[in-house]
Amino acid sequence: xxxxWFCCCLLLLTTLKVQADSAEQLFARYxxxxxxxxxxxxxxxxxxxxxxxxxxxxxxxxxTNYHVVSEAVLFPDKYQxxxxxxxxxxxxxxxxxxxxxxxxxxxxxxxxxxxxFSIQTEKPVQGATLYSLGNPHDLGMILVPGTYNGLxxxxxxPRIHFTGAVNAGMSGGPTVDASGKVVGVxxxxxxxxxxxxxxxxxxxxxxxxxxxxxxxxxLPKQIAQQLFDSQQKMFSEILAANxxxxxxxxxxxxxxxxxxxxxWGESNVxxxxxxxxxxxxxxxxxxxxxxxxxxSTGRIEMQFEWLHGAALHPLQFFNRxxxxxxxxxxxxxxxxxxxxxxxxxxxxxxxxxxxxxKTIFCVRAYRNFAALFxxxxxxxxxxxxxxxxxxxxTLSGVSQENAQAFARKFSEAVLWQ
Amino acid sequence: MAIIIEVLNKQHKVTERHKxxxxxxxxxxxxxxxxxxxxxxxxxxxxxxxxxxxxQWLLRDLASMNGSYLQPKQPLTExxxxxxxxxxxxxEQAVRIYDDSHQVVPAMPFNPLEQLLLRCGHxxxxxxxxxxxxxxxxxxxxxxxxxxxxxxWSRSLANLPLLLLVLTLxxxxxxxxxxxxxxxxxxxxxxxxxxxxxxxxxxxxxxMVILNFSFDGAAAINWLQEGGRLLIFTLxxxxxxxxxxQVSTGKKIAMAFGLALLLSVQSLGLGFWFDExxxxxxxxxxxxxxxxxxxxxxxxxxxxAAQNNQLFETAAKARQEQD
Numbered sequence: 004x005x006x007x008w009f010c011c012c013l014l015l016l017t018t019l020k021v022q023a024d025s026a027e028q029l030f031a032r033y034x035x036x037x038x039x040x041x042x043x044x045x046x047x048x049x050x051x052x053x054x055x056x057x058x059x060x061x062x063x064x065x066x067t068n069y070h071v072v073s074e075a076v077l078f079p080d081k082y083q084x085x086x087x088x089x090x091x092x093x094x095x096x097x098x099x100x101x102x103x104x105x106x107x108x109x110x111x112x113x114x115x116x117x118x119x120f121s122i123q124t125e126k127p128v129q130g131a132t133l134y135s136l137g138n139p140h141d142l143g144m145i146l147v148p149g150t151y152n153g154l155x156x157x158x159x160x161p162r163i164h165f166t167g168a169v170n171a172g173m174s175g176g177p178t179v180d181a182s183g184k185v186v187g188v189x190x191x192x193x194x195x196x197x198x199x200x201x202x203x204x205x206x207x208x209x210x211x212x213x214x215x216x217x218x219x220x221x222l223p224k225q226i227a228q229q230l231f232d233s234q235q236k237m238f239s240e241i242l243a244a245n246x247x248x249x250x251x252x253x254x255x256x257x258x259x260x261x262x263x264x265x266x267w268g269e270s271n272v273x274x275x276x277x278x279x280x281x282x283x284x285x286x287x288x289x290x291x292x293x294x295x296x297x298x299s300t301g302r303i304e305m306q307f308e309w310l311h312g313a314a315l316h317p318l319q320f321f322n323r324x325x326x327x328x329x330x331x332x333x334x335x336x337x338x339x340x341x342x343x344x345x346x347x348x349x350x351x352x353x354x355x356x357x358x359x360x361k362t363i364f365c366v367r368a369y370r371n372f373a374a375l376f377x378x379x380x381x382x383x384x385x386x387x388x389x390x391x392x393x394x395x396x397t398l399s400g401v402s403q404e405n406a407q408a409f410a411r412k413f414s415e416a417v418l419w420q
Numbered sequence: 421m422a423i424i425i426e427v428l429n430k431q432h433k434v435t436e437r438h439k440x441x442x443x444x445x446x447x448x449x450x451x452x453x454x455x456x457x458x459x460x461x462x463x464x465x466x467x468x469x470x471x472x473x474x475x476q477w478l479l480r481d482l483a484s485m486n487g488s489y490l491q492p493k494q495p496l497t498e499x500x501x502x503x504x505x506x507x508x509x510x511x512e513q514a515v516r517i518y519d520d521s522h523q524v525v526p527a528m529p530f531n532p533l534e535q536l537l538l539r540c541g542h543x544x545x546x547x548x549x550x551x552x553x554x555x556x557x558x559x560x561x562x563x564x565x566x567x568x569x570x571x572x573w574s575r576s577l578a579n580l581p582l583l584l585l586v587l588t589l590x591x592x593x594x595x596x597x598x599x600x601x602x603x604x605x606x607x608x609x610x611x612x613x614x615x616x617x618x619x620x621x622x623x624x625x626x627x628m629v630i631l632n633f634s635f636d637g638a639a640a641i642n643w644l645q646e647g648g649r650l651l652i653f654t655l656x657x658x659x660x661x662x663x664x665x666q667v668s669t670g671k672k673i674a675m676a677f678g679l680a681l682l683l684s685v686q687s688l689g690l691g692f693w694f695d696e697x698x699x700x701x702x703x704x705x706x707x708x709x710x711x712x713x714x715x716x717x718x719x720x721x722x723x724x725a726a727q728n729n730q731l732f733e734t735a736a737k738a739r740q741e742q743d
């Protein structure tokens with residue numbers, strides 16, 4: 004008991020010290036260590052995008068978001084990086100290492116400010132005041148106070164939930180605690196004072212791995228490895244989980260099989276006069292890994308649809324049923340330069356438990372990252388005359404082995420007999 | 421020796437045929453001629469045909485305004501001898517002259533194919549086929565428009581007579597064409613052939629829906645469907661042209677095949693080439709029918725998974741073929 008009291012007193016003392024270091028002082032001290040990161044198109048010399056970066060205490064290192072510098076990483080012939088300091092000093096930047104999963108980039112700079120940022124190694128307490136720094140919409144460096152609200156719930160990739168306005172252009176800027184130490188890197192916003200930060204320990208890990216293998220600057224190779232490792236980790240968790248099933252129409256379908264896959268549902272049973280009744284459920288791990296403006300990956304999506312039309316003739320029902328599976332597409336963004344076209348097979352399959360389904364399986368490969376694929380699966384049950392269950396999933400950025408294992412587990416989990 | 425005079429129209433089809441046994445035949449627009457012509461460029465007393473002592477027939481122009489010709493652009497200035505079967509012009513009016521000893525082509529035997537095609541004009545059969553086509557349309561409406569969409573039902577049903585009218589337009593055009601060229605419209609046989617073609621096409625499409633589902637949308641079925649459709653179109657149009665035209669059989673077949681190909685290509689969908697945005701979307705067969713229509717035996721889940729591995733390999737290979 005006494006020990007707890009001691010802790011409380013310590014906490015109180017820290018808070019008092021924190022309040023002493025005011026926001027004005029923080030901003031005045033650290034503003035010179037903030038840089039605007041600009042992506043310039045080589046041909047026109049014009050800005051293609053901007054973000055914020057901050058100088059670390061480690062020599063010549065600047066931190067920003069991967070998504071701020073992605074064009075310069077992927078198309079070094081077309082784009083270059085430049086910084087603009089508060090004192091209007093300009094200079095070139097070179098990307099040294101990236102972490103696409105956590106959207107971080109380590110960049111080399113010749114800019115030498117007096118004050119530099121150091122990384123906080125301890126987690127802030129819930130409700131602690133944090134200050135987000137950055138240059139929103141190219142309006143100049145600003146400071147936004149907000150509150151630390153722990154890690155985002157149900158999120159697969161850890162993100163700090165920061166209650167404060169993080170706006171476009173502040174991406175890559177630091178969020179510091181009252182002592183001025185970096186607790187997170189601005190990464191995204193969901194509007195209305197909902198901001199998200201990459202936790203400092205992800206930055207710490209990137210820094211450590213960079214310092215270990217300083218020579219390996221083959222960024223595409225780094226990215227490919229990170230994508231592969233990330234899906235490996237995510238799928239081992241999903242495949243090892245004991246999938247909970249829920250009742251759906253005449254059978255069962257998987258529910259929220261792991262905490263980071265969330266499900267919703269809807270139906271037209273009550274409201275519509277249509278003789279074809281539809282009940283739908285969607286599940287997804289909707290957070291994606293940004294690779295470029297046209298290319299994202301890392302999503303998992305599952306969809307279930309139960310169609311039933313007791314008043315319809317089987318031929319009428321199947322005609323409508325068929326229209327419901329006429330189109331399906333990947334749910335991640337990709338262009339022709341990023342992926343091959345889909346290879347599909349479509350067959351009536353008799354599953355081990357005797358149920359029949361028209362099953363469609365499509366695969367496309369990533370052009371720039373070996374052994375990664377987008378996969379689309381669609382199965383329509385055929386064992387009833389006037390009802391059917393459509394089960395569908397799409398995976399993005401997944402290995403062949405994981406996709407096959409997932410498909411197997413998924414098709415065995417969906418029951419309708 | 422008698423003389424035969426054929427009056428021809430612009431397409432050189434015979435419109436009148438006269439036979440005279442006298443030695444002089446007068447031609448012109450006046451009513452005292454032996455052959456009274458009504459072309460407005462012909463003079464009242466335009467020309468005459470006379471037989472000399474040797475029995476040779478001569479054409480003599482009677483100082484007409486627009487002249488008489490045996491060769492184009494060479495008006496006759498004096499009487500010219502005629503050979504049997506020779507073509508001559510009075511102004512723009514073509515006439516052909518024959519001896520009564522002129523050989524005619526031997527009689528044509530009844531053509532079994534033509535007889536068969538003409539039998540397609542059987543009214544009872546046409547009505548039956550018409551009923552079939554209508555029922556097929558109604559079946560499709562029934563498949564896609566469930567009862568509560570009454571408005572759509574009645575609108576589509578009201579369109580049926582219009583559809584039938586459009587379908588009869590094609591045989592009507594052919595009948596008109598053949599009426600102009602060979603005095604025989606043969607509308608009913610053309611109508612019969614058209615409806616036989618449509619009915620066969622409908623049966624073929626229905627069969628293909630079942631086959632396509634049974635063989636999981638295999639490419640071969642798709643080719644079979646398109647090939648069959650092309651064949652049906654070719655046969656239908658070939659039969660139409662056979663009755664409607666008087667050109668060589670080779671030409672008829674070539675025209676029928678060309679037009680059928682055009683129709684097939686059009687139905688294959690030109691959108692296929694133009695729709696760029698769909699190129700990234702997966703292409704798969706979504707045909708669904710009740711399981712009793714599946715004539716094949718379904719694959720096992722293991723076999724399907726094994727074939728999925730093939731897809732990964734194909735995609736990985738495609739990845740290396742950078743464009």
